[in-house]
Amino acid sequence: xxxxRRSRAREGVxxxxxxxxxxxxxxxxxxxxxxxxxxxxxxxxxxxxxDTARVVCHTAADANPLLKETSMGWVDYSVIPESRSAHEASxxxxxxxxxxxxxxxxxxxxxDRLGKQGKASIALLDKxxxxxxxPHLHEIASGTLDIDVDSVEYLAHAxxxxxxxxxxxxxxxxxxxxxxxxxxxxxxxxxxxxxPRVLGYDxxxxxxxxxxxxxxxxxxxxxxxxxxxxxxxxxxxxxxISACVRANAQYExxxxxxxxxxxxxxxxxxxxxxxxxxxxxxxx
Ligand SMILES: Cc1cc2nc3c(=O)[nH]c(=O)nc-3n(C[C@H](O)[C@H](O)[C@H](O)COP(=O)(O)OP(=O)(O)OC[C@H]3O[C@@H](n4cnc5c(N)ncnc54)[C@H](O)[C@@H]3O)c2cc1C
Numbered sequence: 001x002x003x004x005r006r007s008r009a010r011e012g013v014x015x016x017x018x019x020x021x022x023x024x025x026x027x028x029x030x031x032x033x034x035x036x037x038x039x040x041x042x043x044x045x046x047x048x049x050x051d052t053a054r055v056v057c058h059t060a061a062d063a064n065p066l067l068k069e070t071s072m073g074w075v076d077y078s079v080i081p082e083s084r085s086a087h088e089a090s091x092x093x094x095x096x097x098x099x100x101x102x103x104x105x106x107x108x109x110x111x112d113r114l115g116k117q118g119k120a121s122i123a124l125l126d127k128x129x130x131x132x133x134x135p136h137l138h139e140i141a142s143g144t145l146d147i148d149v150d151s152v153e154y155l156a157h158a159x160x161x162x163x164x165x166x167x168x169x170x171x172x173x174x175x176x177x178x179x180x181x182x183x184x185x186x187x188x189x190x191x192x193x194x195x196p197r198v199l200g201y202d203x204x205x206x207x208x209x210x211x212x213x214x215x216x217x218x219x220x221x222x223x224x225x226x227x228x229x230x231x232x233x234x235x236x237x238x239x240x241i242s243a244c245v246r247a248n249a250q251y252e253x254x255x256x257x258x259x260x261x262x263x264x265x266x267x268x269x270x271x272x273x274x275x276x277x278x279x280x281x282x283x284x
Contacts, residue, residue, distance in 0.1 A: 068172050070183045075196045077172060077181045082200045085164075091121040095180060095201035097170050099126035099154055101133060103207035108161045115162035122162070125182065125199065126154060127169035132230040134209070138269045140233035142276035143241065147230055166199060170208070178202065212265065220264075227269055 066078040094110060096103045107124040114120040130151035132140065139145035158165035172181035178201050185194035211228040214220040225236045240261070247259055263270045 066172070066174070066181075068181060070171060070196060071186060072184045072192050072196075075184070077174075077179075077196065077198055080196060080198045082179060082198045084200060088121045091118070092202050093121045093123065093200060094203045094205070095199060096122070096124045096205045096207060097126075097180065098207035098209060099124050099128075099131050099165075100207060100209045102209075103205070104131050104152070104157075106205060106207065107163045108157070111158070111161040111163035121164070123164045123166055123199070123201075124154065124158065125166045125168060125170060125180070127167070127183075128230065129154060129167055130230070131157075135268065137227050137230065137233040138273040138276065140230055141227055141236045141240075141269075141273055143237045144276060147234060151230070166197075168194065168197065173204075178204070180204065224264065227273070 064076065064078065067074055067076050069075075094114075096107050096110075099107065103124060103126070107122060110120070110122045115122040130147065130153050132147060132151045136145055136150065140147055154165040154167070166182070168182035168185050170180050171183045173179070174181070180199045180201065182197040182199060184192045184196045187193045212226050214224070214226075225232055225239070227233050227236060243259060247254055263274055
């Protein structure tokens with residue numbers, strides 16, 4: 001059973017959020033603490049409800065390692081059938097996770113050599129729809145690179161190089177069954193448009209790259225924007241432009257710190273971003 005039943009609420013409280021004690025969707029218990037929630041003073045649990053809120057108690061989660069918490073709530077991957085196309089049935093399946101500098105190059109070569117001749121089925125899984133080479137991220141952040149123009153559309157690239165592109169973020173791996181679990185994919189409004197999937201493989205290549213480490217510095221997660229992906233770089237740019245436009249529209253002088261931006265990390269991205277960001281402020 002996929003965990004798609006809405007948790008049953010025991011009690012509700014107002015104030016904009018709806019805080020409730022919730023029934024576990026798998027075992028039906030009213031647990032005192034839930035995997036997704038914090039216990040409140042009465043030993044109940046609180047959760048900010050939305051259309052997809054589901055709660056699973058620790059007992060149920062521990063008993064089923066194939067139960068994963070995804071962006072759309074809890075999903076039981078053990079009951080999702082493997083996605084497999086008919087033509088793959090007799091072929092060796094090579095699955096590459098991560099279409100960055102390494103993964104995209106590999107998919108291209110394997111597709112051209114093996115996929116084209118039908119000697120193997122090559123698939124590339126990435127959580128993004130387009131590939132942007134990482135050294136260009138600071139250009140997206142500063143607005144000098146247009147992601148819609150200067151990126152590689154995976155689907156079109158896959159077709160030209162005889163591999164299959166699958167969109168989605170890998171969230172789990174079952175080495176025994178040779179399966180990769182893929183999160184549901186959401187649209188810009190947070191609605192699911194591709195359900196969670198299970199992809200099988202004979203050979204698996206993980207090429208998911210790396211992300212910046214905040215060393216658990218307090219406040220970073222809440223207030224800073226990491227620039228590890230094209231989406232994050234674009235978000236930084238939107239926020240920067242909004243701040244400049246807001247400052248331009250106001251009649252009073254700038255408040256102290258109003259347009260200050262702190263770049264943490266003097267690596268390639270930070271050092272490249274600094275002068276570009278400075279020039280944006282002057283232009284605006
Ligand atoms: C500013 C800057 C300048 C650089 N300059 C150079 C240079 O001049 N020369 C050079 O050789 N190198 C340079 N590098 C380093 C180079 O960019 C990296 O070494 C390279 O991108 C690493 O490639 P990768 O394939 O391992 O990972 P990445 O290129 O980071 O790709 C990882 C991919 O995995 C995907 N992914 C991540 N997690 C998941 C998941 N759970 N499910 C599905 N997909 C996932 C991501 O969306 C991404 O597409 C530079 C890096 C930076 C930041």
